[in-house]
Amino acid sequence: MNVTHPTTAEDIDHAPFLERAFDRAPVEDSYRIDRVEGELPDYLRGTYYLNGPAQFRRVGHQPRHWLDGDGMVCALAFGVDGVSFTHRFVRSHKFVAEERAGRALFRTFGTAFEGDRLMRDIGLESPVNVSVYPVGDKLLAFGEQGLPWELDPHTLETRGQFTFGGRLNPVSPFSAHPAFDPRSGEMFNFGVSFSANRPRLNFYRFDRSGEPIYRRRLPLDAPTSIHDFGISANLATIYVSPHVMAMDSFLARGSSLLDALSWEPERGSQLLLIDRETGHERARVEIGSGYCLHLIDSFELGDLLFVDVLEMDQPIYDQYEIPTLFPEPRGCRPIRYAIDVARGRLVSRVPFAFEEMCDFPVVDPRRAGTDYRDFWALAIAGSDRAGRKFFDQLVHFDWRTGQTDIYRTPKGVYLAGEPAFVPRPGSRRDGVAICPAFDAAARSSCFLVFDALDVAAGPSARIALRAPVHLGFHSTFASADS
Numbered sequence: 001m002n003v004t005h006p007t008t009a010e011d012i013d014h015a016p017f018l019e020r021a022f023d024r025a026p027v028e029d030s031y032r033i034d035r036v037e038g039e040l041p042d043y044l045r046g047t048y049y050l051n052g053p054a055q056f057r058r059v060g061h062q063p064r065h066w067l068d069g070d071g072m073v074c075a076l077a078f079g080v081d082g083v084s085f086t087h088r089f090v091r092s093h094k095f096v097a098e099e100r101a102g103r104a105l106f107r108t109f110g111t112a113f114e115g116d117r118l119m120r121d122i123g124l125e126s127p128v129n130v131s132v133y134p135v136g137d138k139l140l141a142f143g144e145q146g147l148p149w150e151l152d153p154h155t156l157e158t159r160g161q162f163t164f165g166g167r168l169n170p171v172s173p174f175s176a177h178p179a180f181d182p183r184s185g186e187m188f189n190f191g192v193s194f195s196a197n198r199p200r201l202n203f204y205r206f207d208r209s210g211e212p213i214y215r216r217r218l219p220l221d222a223p224t225s226i227h228d229f230g231i232s233a234n235l236a237t238i239y240v241s242p243h244v245m246a247m248d249s250f251l252a253r254g255s256s257l258l259d260a261l262s263w264e265p266e267r268g269s270q271l272l273l274i275d276r277e278t279g280h281e282r283a284r285v286e287i288g289s290g291y292c293l294h295l296i297d298s299f300e301l302g303d304l305l306f307v308d309v310l311e312m313d314q315p316i317y318d319q320y321e322i323p324t325l326f327p328e329p330r331g332c333r334p335i336r337y338a339i340d341v342a343r344g345r346l347v348s349r350v351p352f353a354f355e356e357m358c359d360f361p362v363v364d365p366r367r368a369g370t371d372y373r374d375f376w377a378l379a380i381a382g383s384d385r386a387g388r389k390f391f392d393q394l395v396h397f398d399w400r401t402g403q404t405d406i407y408r409t410p411k412g413v414y415l416a417g418e419p420a421f422v423p424r425p426g427s428r429r430d431g432v433a434i435c436p437a438f439d440a441a442a443r444s445s446c447f448l449v450f451d452a453l454d455v456a457a458g459p460s461a462r463i464a465l466r467a468p469v470h471l472g473f474h475s476t477f478a479s480a481d482s
């Protein structure tokens with residue numbers, strides 16, 4: 001009998017049919033959901049928004065990276081008269097030009113090709129595919145390091161690039177992870193200027209209407225890729241990992257951004273603390289040489305700043321290649337850093353006892369920036385196994401008990417975007433977690449709703465979509481009364 005043994009990670013498949021998530025673009029649609037299995041709580045009123053890359057196919061061109069696809073935004077709206085679903089592409093400059101041309105024109109994060117174009121010859125033309133947030137009465141879709149695009153909050157029609165009243169322009173560095181103060185409504189954000197000689201972190205503060213309050217420029221030791229940050233009562237915290245961008249490789253030699261990035265752990269990692277009020281630097285704290293894509297939350301107690309992150313041994317972007325995703329994700333764990341702010345010193349570093357690859361952490365929005373107990377994230381079961389994998393667990397983490405509560409999908413079903421927590425009014429902890437799922441074998445998509453404090457019990461409601469949608473990145477829930 002002939003027995004063949006897999007010899008490389010690419011030969012082993014723990015995510016059957018996952019390539020189906022990338023082989024066709026979802027068809028835009030808007031409709032009422034006519035069937036919900038299970039019970040939705042009465043307090044679930046508002047809209048779950050999700051952004052993510054959805055168009056991976058242009059004639060004669062095969063992108064090779066999850067970050068390459070054009071952004072499509074989903075809106076699952078829970079009203080008194082039922083549930084409706086809308087999904088539309090963001091009409092970015094890139095999307096419109098490539099639709100018109102009928103082929104790929106622009107270089108993307110993971111894919112460079114002969115004759116590809118850049119934005120003003122200095123950066124990527126954003127596919128606007130990472131996140132989506134309500135800002136005041138507007139809905140803004142974000143890509144990595146570019147201006148957001150304004151959408152109609154109901155129809156998701158694109159209104160245009162959002163320049164904050166002309167105060168920012170298309171080359172202003174601007175991350176896909178703004179942070180919002182739930183009390184003041186202020187928005188903070190950052191962006192990296194990747195100059196080899198004068199790398200800087202731009203830090204921005206806006207009022208609740210989107211009017212800029214300040215923009216500061218803080219020096220960086222190197223032009224490092226930074227994706228996310230956190231805010232607490234008085235501080236903004238940036239986790240600076242030594243993931244260094246070679247702009248000459250990107251600009252002069254035509255490489256993709258992925259290929260222009262190098263991991264240089266000998267440089268070490270830092271927490272950069274910024275005074276929220278003024279935008280000026282408070283401290284830089286050495287914290288080893290880990291990599292952080294996403295922070296969970298940060299909060300202050302007395303003289304201490306607590307910074308909770310999902311920390312990895314190395315960057316994650318090389319695990320996003322299509323169709324073989326997450327073949328060898330490196331060590332990843334939730335970490336709680338305690339920092340003595342006045343002395344600029346690390347006090348403690350406490351890991352959460354969870355060793356699987358996890359990402360897309362969310363907290364109760366009422367607790368953001370304060371001492372909180374629970375968070376939720378997606379995880380990959382058996383993430384140390386070689387071979388293709390994808391998110392197949394929704395995990396509820398409890399810092400107080402150190403316990404986890406885990407829902408695992410059936411084989412061939414993948415969790416397809418960041419969960420959102422919707423609190424039960426009047427309760428301190430209760431609520432529901434909403435999470436999209438993609439059944440690759442059946443080529444169908446749905447949304448799952450869980451009791452957030454007992455996700456292991458499985459979904460309490462399932463909302464089936466008419467047609468499959470893409471694997472998303474970041475979500476937000478806009479409650480009906482906000």
Ligand SMILES: [Fe+2]
Nearest residue numbers: 227228294474
């Ligand atoms: Fe992100």
